[in-house]
Each structure stands twice: as C-alpha cells, then as structure tokens.
Amino acid sequence: MKKYLLPSIKITIILSILFGGLFPLALACIAKLAPGKGDGVKVTYNGKVVGYELIGQKFTKDKYFWGRPSAVDYNAAGSGGSNRGPSNPEYLKQVQNRIDTFLVHNPTITKSEIPAELVTASGSGLDPNISPKGAAVQAARVAKVRNISLEKVNELITKHTEHHTLGPTTINLLKLNVALDELK
Structure with missing residues (x-):
C-alpha cells in the first residue's frame, strides 16, 4: 500500500x-x-452600460423589437429551457398565448408570418439574437409607435444584420434597440 x-x-x-x-x-x-x-462585450447608451452583447434581455414595449421568449425570464444566473416537449399541452398553450399577444401588438401580420423564434423559448433562455425575418415582421409596429418611416427602420435592420460564415444570419436585439433610441 x-x-x-x-x-x-x-x-x-x-x-x-x-x-x-x-x-x-x-x-x-x-x-x-x-x-x-x-x-463580456458591454453595450452602452448615453455613456451607461445597458447590457451585454451575448446576453438576451426582455423587451416588451411596442417601441422596441422583441426577442425570443425566455423560460427563465432572462435570468443569467439560472439559464435554461422549459424542458417541455412540443406535444406538452401546457407548452402548446403557452406558445398559443405568445402568438395571440404578438398578433395583438402586430396587427399587420398573420399567424403564419410569425417566425417560430418569436414564440418559442431558446434552450438557454438568454438568446440575444433574432433573425432578419423576426425583425422584419415587427418593423411596421416599431415605425408606427416611434413615428418614423418604415424605410428608416428597415435601414437599421439591414445595418445591424450580422452574416456569419458558419451560422445563421442574425441581428443582435440589444444593439438594434439601442440604435433605435439613438435616432432621436
């Protein structure tokens, strides 16, 4: 031994x-x-840190683009998914509620035009990005509430679209919403 x-x-x-x-x-x-x-890469607005580039945040006001829902309410200390399968009745009800809410706030689109990412939570609950389509379906609402042209909003979407070699094309939601606030 x-x-x-x-x-x-x-x-x-x-x-x-x-x-x-x-x-x-x-x-x-x-x-x-x-x-x-x-x-982490800090995002600032008016000299103050408003968030981090790789951590999603909750936006619910109509003047902002909305991101993916979060099963953990965007709590970075406890990231995670809902662990409910696509046939779970509670999950399906939750998704339907998200669809209904989205349609109320975006009356110019139909249910079939809503990208799945805007009504289903990400695996981490902290996804900071949306797709260009996810931004495009919200552009009319944001333009109307902010009283700016749809063309200007679409220019911001294009400017903040990130093309990745090994992944999908995305838009960082926080940076896009900060750019909206900087327009004034």
Whole structure:
C-alpha cells in the first residue's frame, strides 16, 4: 500500500497545481485578448452600460423589437429551457398565448408570418439574437409607435444584420434597440 500512496499523493498535488492553478490562469490570460477582455462585450447608451452583447434581455414595449421568449425570464444566473416537449399541452398553450399577444401588438401580420423564434423559448433562455425575418415582421409596429418611416427602420435592420460564415444570419436585439433610441 505504501508503494502506491506516495505516488498518488504526488500526482494529486501536481494535477491540483496544474488544473487548479495554471490552467485557469492561462485561460484568464487568453480571455484578456478577446473582445471585452474576458468580461463580456458591454453595450452602452448615453455613456451607461445597458447590457451585454451575448446576453438576451426582455423587451416588451411596442417601441422596441422583441426577442425570443425566455423560460427563465432572462435570468443569467439560472439559464435554461422549459424542458417541455412540443406535444406538452401546457407548452402548446403557452406558445398559443405568445402568438395571440404578438398578433395583438402586430396587427399587420398573420399567424403564419410569425417566425417560430418569436414564440418559442431558446434552450438557454438568454438568446440575444433574432433573425432578419423576426425583425422584419415587427418593423411596421416599431415605425408606427416611434413615428418614423418604415424605410428608416428597415435601414437599421439591414445595418445591424450580422452574416456569419458558419451560422445563421442574425441581428443582435440589444444593439438594434439601442440604435433605435439613438435616432432621436
């Protein structure tokens, strides 16, 4: 037993130093080279931080574009999905309620025009992006409430559309809504 005890203690100490100290330190140093310097990319408005680029926020006012619903009410400390399947009656009722609410606030579109992303929650509950189609179906509402031209709103949508090589085309909702506020 003594034969194995000393090598076990040595390897435990070595691995603790390596993976408990050096590895996290190396990751922290690498993160300092990333945008946001490892603290996340902050979005500011009027000199104040209003959120982070990669964390979704809840927008419910008609003057803003709305994002994906969140099963965790956009709580970054407890991200997660609803864990309800597509045939769950409670889930289907929740989706129908979201559809009904969306149609009340966007009377110029039909149910079939609503992208699924705007009525179904993301897996993390913190999705910061919507698709260009998700923004387009809301453009008329935003333009009307803000009393600006639909063309101006569509220009902002185009300007904030991000084309990704290995993923879908998206629009960061927070950055788009901040750009709307900056118009005045």
